[in-house]
Amino acid sequence: MLNVYALDTETPKHKSFELPGAHPHYTPDRPGQVEHIALDLLLDISNQRYTGTCRIRLNPVRNGITYLTLDAVTLQIESVMVGNLAQTFDHDGEQLHITLSQPTVAGQSIELAIAYRSDTPQRGLYFVAPTEHQPNKPILVWTQGEDEDSRYWFPCFDYPGQLSTSEIRVRVPKQYQAISNGELVETLEAENDKIFHWVQKQVHPTYLMTLVVGEFDEICDEWDGIPVTYYAQRGRQADAQRTMGKTPAMLEFFSDRFGYRYAFPKYAQVCVTDFTFGGMENTSCTLLTDRCLLDERAALDNTNSEMLVAHELAHQWFGDLLVINHWSHAWVKEGMATYSEVLWTDNQYGAEEAAYYRLGEMRSYLSEDKTRYRRPMVTHVYRAPIELYDRHIYEKGACVYHMIRTELGDELFWQAIHGFVNKFAHTTVETLDLIRTIEATTGRNLRFLFDQYVYRGGHPDFKVTYRW
Numbered sequence: 521m522l523n524v525y526a527l528d529t530e531t532p533k534h535k536s537f538e539l540p541g542a543h544p545h546y547t548p549d550r551p552g553q554v555e556h557i558a559l560d561l562l563l564d565i566s567n568q569r570y571t572g573t574c575r576i577r578l579n580p581v582r583n584g585i586t587y588l589t590l591d592a593v594t595l596q597i598e599s600v601m602v603g604n605l606a607q608t609f610d611h612d613g614e615q616l617h618i619t620l621s622q623p624t625v626a627g628q629s630i631e632l633a634i635a636y637r638s639d640t641p642q643r644g645l646y647f648v649a650p651t652e653h654q655p656n657k658p659i660l661v662w663t664q665g666e667d668e669d670s671r672y673w674f675p676c677f678d679y680p681g682q683l684s685t686s687e688i689r690v691r692v693p694k695q696y697q698a699i700s701n702g703e704l705v706e707t708l709e710a711e712n713d714k715i716f717h718w719v720q721k722q723v724h725p726t727y728l729m730t731l732v733v734g735e736f737d738e739i740c741d742e743w744d745g746i747p748v749t750y751y752a753q754r755g756r757q758a759d760a761q762r763t764m765g766k767t768p769a770m771l772e773f774f775s776d777r778f779g780y781r782y783a784f785p786k787y788a789q790v791c792v793t794d795f796t797f798g799g800m801e802n803t804s805c806t807l808l809t810d811r812c813l814l815d816e817r818a819a820l821d822n823t824n825s826e827m828l829v830a831h832e833l834a835h836q837w838f839g840d841l842l843v844i845n846h847w848s849h850a851w852v853k854e855g856m857a858t859y860s861e862v863l864w865t866d867n868q869y870g871a872e873e874a875a876y877y878r879l880g881e882m883r884s885y886l887s888e889d890k891t892r893y894r895r896p897m898v899t900h901v902y903r904a905p906i907e908l909y910d911r912h913i914y915e916k917g918a919c920v921y922h923m924i925r926t927e928l929g930d931e932l933f934w935q936a937i938h939g940f941v942n943k944f945a946h947t948t949v950e951t952l953d954l955i956r957t958i959e960a961t962t963g964r965n966l967r968f969l970f971d972q973y974v975y976r977g978g979h980p981d982f983k984v985t986y987r988w
């Protein structure tokens with residue numbers, strides 16, 4: 521016999537998620553649609569500084585805008601031009617306020633050209649070099665935009681609701697290679713330098729723009745006509761192949777699972793030293809920590825790197841193709857990327873391994889809930905968006921996707937996911953879009969489930985006893 525008691529889920533014993541100073545965050549008012557961002561950079565690698573021009577084409581939403589505010593932290597702004605006309609501006613170290621000499625006309629795009637430099641970059645763009653204590657460190661440059669750090673390496677409207685095409689043209693000493701989003705359209709030699717020109721024709725947000733510069737071993741693979749490349753520090757070619765070699769199979773798998781063929785012209789993964797995270801799903805150009813590279817011995821019993829590769833690749837759909845319109849909905853992408861580790865485990869190692877993997881994810885969330893705090897997965901009250909990247913949006917998010925799947929059944933779940941991805945490809949999404957797509961594609965109204973598990977904290981807590 522089994523006795524089941526459901527207990528109250530929101531007891532006051534939990535500590536607050538909100539740190540002192542937390543407040544509601546909203547996307548700023550939009551002056552218009554950013555259509556294109558073009559960076560032209562000159563890197564002075566030995567002195568760890570750079571100069572550049574950032575061109576932003578903006579299609580104004582209305583007439584008469586005379587004042588624009590961009591994010592630009594610790595950059596030295598040298599000039600702002602629209603066409604041939606210099607614009608007056610004021611830079612307070614965090615934001616760049618531009619007074620337009622000509623008020624905007626709705627629908628008539630303007631191009632801002634902002635000349636700037638960064639002499640001591642602190643965030644956004646990082647220089648790595650050998651040190652006294654680590655003489656074998658490679659010379660490298662890499663960027664990290666998520667969540668709001670792109671503003672540290674180029675001036676921009678830095679929030680995920682603005683999607684645009686982009687290009688990066690960068691001049692570096694010629695022994696180095698520069699890798700970025702999209703396609704490499706040109707490489708030029710100029711004296712002792714090389715110029716790399718990358719163009720991303722699919723829209724994406726500023727936080728997914730990236731640049732990596734270094735000397736790499738490059739492995740070229742391919743999936744269905746799409747170049748798949750792995751970059752690692754010189755001499756680690758075999759480790760790179762061992763660690764990332766399943767990528768083409770994963771591209772096939774996720775294209776099928778999500779009902780949408782991989783959307784970008786190439787997929788590159790670059791392993792970099794001193795990376796601050798495990799991996800970052802920059803559009804078509806994922807960065808991975810070089811600590812994920814496996815030698816022969818480590819590969820025997822380590823699938824962490826394989827799951828990292830799967831997680832970042834799944835983001836190319838959930839995060840990059842469908843972009844969250846605000847950090848508060850980050851669970852939509854992080855939950856699915858984390859659930860994709862389960863999907864890939866199921867595909868490679870079978871249903872039992874997948875169930876065990878899922879159990880691990882659940883326990884990881886339960887531990888945070890028990891020892892740190894309990895919160896709704898969707899909340900816009902925080903001090904900094906990075907606080908949201910916790911076990912609630914990753915592991916609980918994955919569990920909630922699995923619960924939706926269990927509730928709908930396999931057929932309807934995948935129907936809903938395919939509908940969601942196809943409807944919102946190359947646009948922004950929030951949680952409500954997922955609820956509505958489930959309704960539209962399956963007829964099921966899951967608001968009761970989202971209310972309990974997504975918009976409120978906690979989970980069912982059963983005390984189970986038995987007697988016989």
Ligand SMILES: [Zn+2]
Pocket residue numbers: 831835853854857
């Ligand atoms: Zn992720």
